[in-house]
Amino acid sequence: MEEMYSDFLYARPSFLEGMARVMDMGNTLNEYNTFETGEEADYTALLMDWIAVGRDMQAAMGQYELEEISD
Numbered sequence: 001m002e003e004m005y006s007d008f009l010y011a012r013p014s015f016l017e018g019m020a021r022v023m024d025m026g027n028t029l030n031e032y033n034t035f036e037t038g039e040e041a042d043y044t045a046l047l048m049d050w051i052a053v054g055r056d057m058q059a060a061m062g063q064y065e066l067e068e069i070s071d
Contacts, residue, residue: 013021013029021029035041 017029035044
């Protein structure tokens with residue numbers, strides 16, 4: 001089962017960006033996904049969290065069904 005996490009507000013750096021961060025002493029390469037308002041960012045983060053919860057519930061119910069059928 002693939003685990004999905006809500007990390008929508010954080011940009012995912014490439015391998016080369018990760019290597020460049022080793023030499024970034026001034027912490028200038030940090031990058032975040034931005035929104036017009038804080039409320040929009042909160043809404044999106046909460047939405048993504050609840051989507052992750054829904055996926056977890058769906059996976060748990062599917063696993064439960066499999067265990068019930070095999071018993």
